[in-house]
Amino acid sequence: MTQILFYGVPEGCSFGSIVALEWSGQPYQLSRIAMPETVTSEAYRQINPIGETPTLRTASGEFISESMAILNHIGAGAVEQGIAFRQGTKDFDRLNQMLAFLNTTFFNAYASLWYALEHASDENEREVLVAYGKTKVAKAHDDLELLLGNRPWLLGDNRTLADAYFMGIARWSDFHKTASYANYPGLSALHQRLEADAGVRFAHAIEHEEQAVSAGGFAGHVSFDDALRATRKAA
Numbered sequence: 001m002t003q004i005l006f007y008g009v010p011e012g013c014s015f016g017s018i019v020a021l022e023w024s025g026q027p028y029q030l031s032r033i034a035m036p037e038t039v040t041s042e043a044y045r046q047i048n049p050i051g052e053t054p055t056l057r058t059a060s061g062e063f064i065s066e067s068m069a070i071l072n073h074i075g076a077g078a079v080e081q082g083i084a085f086r087q088g089t090k091d092f093d094r095l096n097q098m099l100a101f102l103n104t105t106f107f108n109a110y111a112s113l114w115y116a117l118e119h120a121s122d123e124n125e126r127e128v129l130v131a132y133g134k135t136k137v138a139k140a141h142d143d144l145e146l147l148l149g150n151r152p153w154l155l156g157d158n159r160t161l162a163d164a165y166f167m168g169i170a171r172w173s174d175f176h177k178t179a180s181y182a183n184y185p186g187l188s189a190l191h192q193r194l195e196a197d198a199g200v201r202f203a204h205a206i207e208h209e210e211q212a213v214s215a216g217g218f219a220g221h222v223s224f225d226d227a228l229r230a231t232r233k234a235a
Contacts, residue, residue: 008053022199025152
């Protein structure tokens with residue numbers, strides 16, 4: 001059974017998992033999930049009860065949610081590609097530490113900005129949420145610039161799952177008009193390096209429904225309904 005990534009649009013954090021799948025070389029399909037329409041539907045909650053993306057249907061037919069869990073699942077089969085490491089090694093711990101920072105600090109810094117955009121009831125509430133969010137985003141970038149140091153990639157000389165996940169979140173700065181990468185030379189260089197990457201360009205094209213050329217194992221799109229029916233049939 002080919003694994004399927006259910007990815008959210010627009011601007012979903014699923015972006016990092018698409019990049020990671022491209023880098024892994026593993027065969028996979030994609031299923032496009034509109035937010036909030038499809039992601040909050042009863043049908044989608046059959047595979048992810050809390051109604052969030054991304055969700056991965058594994059090759060064995062199991063469903064995994066949460067980006068860190070999905071990335072580690074992909075990474076377990078991509079150690080030879082150099083984007084992940086074997087559990088129990090020092091590098092595995094370093095990767096998980098960076099992924100945890102990106103998930104709990106970098107990702108979370110944008111929470112109030114997304115809330116202001118989607119749920120703020122009046123202009124005063126929106127202004128408070130945006131000001132708070134911009135402060136958190138700036139601090140998260142300060143911290144990540146420090147953690148990056150002089151390395152070309154987040155963990156060293158080679159790209160890893162952490163860089164894929166970073167890119168999915170980093171583009172939110174342009175979307176929300178917050179931190180400018182011109183103020184962060186290390187992160188700016190990393191951002192530019194990733195923008196030039198074939199897997200990142202592929203993920204951008206997929207999100208914007210443009211012609212996308214895969215350098216990995218992409219086996220095409222499948223509708224959510226078809227993916228759900230196929231999973232039930234296989235079970």
